[in-house]
Amino acid sequence: MTFQGWxxxxxxxxxxxxxxxxxxxxxxxxxxxxxxxxxxxxGPVEAGFYRLSGINPAEEQGWRRYAVHMLIFNAxxxxxxxxxxxxxxxxxxxxxxxxxxxxxxxxxxxxxxxxNTNWQSYGGESTMSNLSxxxxxxxxxxLSAATGIALAFALFRGFARREAKTIGxxxxxxxxxxxxxxxxxxxxxxxxxxxxxxxxxxxxxVDVTTLExxxxxxxxxxxxxxxxIKMLGTNGGGFFNAxxxxxxxxxxxxxxxxxMLSIFVIxxxxxxxxxxxxxxxxxxxxxxxxxxxxxxxxVTVTYWQEAAGNPILHNLGVAGGNMEGKExxxxxxxxxxxxxxxxxxxxxxxxxxxxSFTALGGLIPLFNMxxxxxxxxxxxxxxxxxxxxxxxxIFVAGLMVGRTPEYVGKKxxxxxxxxxxxxxxxxxxxxxxFTAIASVTEAGLAGPLNKGPHGFSEILYAFTSAVxxxxxxxxxxxxxTPFYNGLLGIAMWLGRFFVIxxxxxxxxxxxxxxxxxxxxxxxxxxxxxxxxxxxxxxLIVGGLTFLPSLALGPIAxxxxxxxxxxx
Amino acid sequence: xxxxxxxxxxxxxxxxxxxxALLGIAYPLALTGVGQxxxxxxxxxxxxxxxxxxxxxxxxxxxxxxxRYFHSRPSAAGDGYDGLASSGSNLGxxxxxxxxxxxxxxxxxxxxxxxRPVPPDLVxxxxxxxxxxxxxxxxxxxxxxxxxxxxxxxxxxxxLVADSVEQPLLGFLGEPRVNLFALNRRLDxxxxxxxx
Numbered sequence: 001m002t003f004q005g006w007x008x009x010x011x012x013x014x015x016x017x018x019x020x021x022x023x024x025x026x027x028x029x030x031x032x033x034x035x036x037x038x039x040x041x042x043g044p045v046e047a048g049f050y051r052l053s054g055i056n057p058a059e060e061q062g063w064r065r066y067a068v069h070m071l072i073f074n075a076x077x078x079x080x081x082x083x084x085x086x087x088x089x090x091x092x093x094x095x096x097x098x099x100x101x102x103x104x105x106x107x108x109x110x111x112x113x114x115x116n117t118n119w120q121s122y123g124g125e126s127t128m129s130n131l132s133x134x135x136x137x138x139x140x141x142x143l144s145a146a147t148g149i150a151l152a153f154a155l156f157r158g159f160a161r162r163e164a165k166t167i168g169x170x171x172x173x174x175x176x177x178x179x180x181x182x183x184x185x186x187x188x189x190x191x192x193x194x195x196x197x198x199x200x201x202x203x204x205x206v207d208v209t210t211l212e213x214x215x216x217x218x219x220x221x222x223x224x225x226x227x228x229i230k231m232l233g234t235n236g237g238g239f240f241n242a243x244x245x246x247x248x249x250x251x252x253x254x255x256x257x258x259x260m261l262s263i264f265v266i267x268x269x270x271x272x273x274x275x276x277x278x279x280x281x282x283x284x285x286x287x288x289x290x291x292x293x294x295x296x297x298x299v300t301v302t303y304w305q306e307a308a309g310n311p312i313l314h315n316l317g318v319a320g321g322n323m324e325g326k327e328x329x330x331x332x333x334x335x336x337x338x339x340x341x342x343x344x345x346x347x348x349x350x351x352x353x354x355x356s357f358t359a360l361g362g363l364i365p366l367f368n369m370x371x372x373x374x375x376x377x378x379x380x381x382x383x384x385x386x387x388x389x390x391x392x393x394i395f396v397a398g399l400m401v402g403r404t405p406e407y408v409g410k411k412x413x414x415x416x417x418x419x420x421x422x423x424x425x426x427x428x429x430x431x432x433x434f435t436a437i438a439s440v441t442e443a444g445l446a447g448p449l450n451k452g453p454h455g456f457s458e459i460l461y462a463f464t465s466a467v468x469x470x471x472x473x474x475x476x477x478x479x480x481t482p483f484y485n486g487l488l489g490i491a492m493w494l495g496r497f498f499v500i501x502x503x504x505x506x507x508x509x510x511x512x513x514x515x516x517x518x519x520x521x522x523x524x525x526x527x528x529x530x531x532x533x534x535x536x537x538x539l540i541v542g543g544l545t546f547l548p549s550l551a552l553g554p555i556a557x558x559x560x561x562x563x564x565x566x567x
Numbered sequence: 568x569x570x571x572x573x574x575x576x577x578x579x580x581x582x583x584x585x586x587x588a589l590l591g592i593a594y595p596l597a598l599t600g601v602g603q604x605x606x607x608x609x610x611x612x613x614x615x616x617x618x619x620x621x622x623x624x625x626x627x628x629x630x631x632x633x634x635r636y637f638h639s640r641p642s643a644a645g646d647g648y649d650g651l652a653s654s655g656s657n658l659g660x661x662x663x664x665x666x667x668x669x670x671x672x673x674x675x676x677x678x679x680x681x682x683r684p685v686p687p688d689l690v691x692x693x694x695x696x697x698x699x700x701x702x703x704x705x706x707x708x709x710x711x712x713x714x715x716x717x718x719x720x721x722x723x724x725x726x727l728v729a730d731s732v733e734q735p736l737l738g739f740l741g742e743p744r745v746n747l748f749a750l751n752r753r754l755d756x757x758x759x760x761x762x763x
Contacts, residue, residue, distance in 0.1 A: 053581035245694030253741025331742035353655035454659035476657030
């Protein structure tokens with residue numbers, strides 16, 4: 001570990017803390033449906049969209065209607081992308097002449113992008129046409145992100161409203177977030193990326209004759225436009241197979257820094273928006289403090305392990321830290337930091353190959369996802385996931401003192417706790433269940449590239465990433481098979497929507513409740529005691545379930561590594 | 568519930584088509600237009616031409632395996648530096664395959680300098696398989712070989728490397744590094760000049 005490395009980490013977190021309030025204020029304006037300076041330009045587009053699709057944005061929806069409209073919209077989007085991918089061979093915008101993708105790959109990819117996961121069973125530049133990237137995938141990057149933020153708004157309203165039957169209008173929330181937040185930011189961001197060396201062209205490739213006289217064909221395409229929303233919307237599906245490690249996606253240390261910021265900035269902002277929505281920004285800061293603490297602990301472990309390097313390679317005469325699967329321009333510090341950012345958020349973009357991390361260095365990204373990606377988390381999904389843990393935490397606090405707990409003015413009762421547990425239980429059930437299936441079937445065991453415990457880690461990582469809607473991989477796993485495409489597709493769907501529906505039910509129930517003012521007996525939810533309790537509940541409830549599986553995978557791998565055992 | 572369902576269909580279908588047109592067509596095409604107008608070099612891959620031929624990109628790495636050049640890192644992209652198949656090796660820390668590969672590469676580099684520890688990036692594959700850089704240590708490690716094969720003064724080659732080192736932005740963004748495509752071109756240009 002170096003001084004410069006820590007400076008990078010501190011500058012990164014410091015800058016995000018400075019951006020939290022401005023971003024949170026902007027999001028709060030969208031939450032409230034206020035007019036922004038951008039309405040002058042984009043207001044007519046918004047109004048036109050509503051008119052053509054027959055939507056009254058002022059019509060309030062109860063939680064059931066909100067949920068059904070969100071689900072139907074996502075189902076239609078899914079079918080649309082499935083169609084684009086299958087028909088890719090006959091559609092225009094296909095300079096490299098790729099065929100339509102197989103049915104199982106199109107199924108997997110369409111779910112993956114709809115669920116904000118962006119798991120990639122395919123190699124981007126060797127499978128997808130430019131049109132598929134733009135029309136099939138880029139739109140999901142926007143709309144799955146906007147859906148996530150809309151859902152967070154719905155839950156905020158559940159806490160903020162009093163004796164109300166409704167939690168907002170899905171179409172209005174989703175459209176406003178897309179038009180007034182994601183689209184303008186992406187336009188500026190993508191131009192910065194182009195200026196920094198990220199291609200943006202409709203050409204498919206260019207032939208190079210290298211200095212040694214060898215022919216090299218470089219894939220090109222509309223990369224920057226997808227790259228911007230891929231990061232900002234915590235999607236993570238790269239234009240290229242190597243994702244943000246590819247020099248065309250992430251050409252410099254500066255683009256890398258901005259990419260990491262853009263993964264987190266909306267998630268940081270949403271904690272402030274939540275606090276403001278429930279009438280006290282300190283409620284948001286308390287949540288953010290818990291998130292940042294867990295985040296920094298993870299960064300420390302991974303950075304320490306990667307900088308220490310692999311003793312097996314040291315014995316072979318290699319000096320220094322672990323550079324297998326890392327790019328020189330990022331080095332160990334920025335690669336370690338990126339891996340924690342992308343798995344704490346549900347981004348899944350990678351600038352280094354997590355599969356080649358040291359055993360414990362790779363454990364932390366895996367553990368981050370197993371916590372449910374609530375440490376900042378995916379845009380919207382992170383904060384609503386974290387609030388489910390907050391409900392459990394206040395319930396536990398209530399049990400300890402023996403009174404009905406309340407959180408930000410709402411009594412937390414049996415219904416909320418049951419639904420929160422239901423949503424949180426989806427993760428261990430599906431991750432461990434599906435990993436077990438893959439670990440004992442022939443089709444499942446055909447997947448891993450590495451042997452020994454690391455092979456098990458690859459399977460565990462895949463299902464964790466899918467259910468948590470992350471999309472990063474221990475990429476040695478050969479996942480483009482009907483078995484993995486199918487099972488991972490189902491896992492991604494369950495991980496997204498089986499959390500969302502109970503969450504919206506909580507939002508609806510909370511909105512209907514009376515306001516309960518805080519009294520001397522209320523547990524204060526703004527101070528360090530609350531932050532500490534949150535951290536404890538996230539680690540124990542979210543993490544402990546997975547300890548046995550981690551022992552079989554990364555921990556066994558670590559013991560083998562320090563003893564020099566090879567597989 | 569049924570009313571919820573039927574009321575969702577029209578907005579869902581129309582919104583999908585409208586957003587597809589806006590985000591899937593208009594947004595990337597507008598950016599392509601503006602990007603090509605403002606930053607034509609970068610938007611097309613930062614290509615470098617010589618005698619009308621494209622000889623490389625300032626951004627993406629290419630394979631250097633000849634002893635006349637500073638070697639590039641090993642690559643897992645296709646057969647090495649395949650621009651259509653970017654990839655890392657994905658070999659884990661306890662992989663026999665990884666250990667065997669590194670052992671062979673270390674032996675090759677240590678032939679002339681037995682026992683001298685090899686900088687880690689020189690014998691590991693990058694994440695993309697298209698890494699354009701080496702660490703300064705990995706470049707300096709190769710100075711003696713390049714100088715010997717080319718028959719030029721090692722001190723001059725060492726100076727060439729030292730002049731090619733790029734420092735981190737603001738002192739902490741990124742790592743000290745050498746762009747191999749640039750360094751090897753300078754090496755070729757140096758060889759073309761008559762010895763001083």
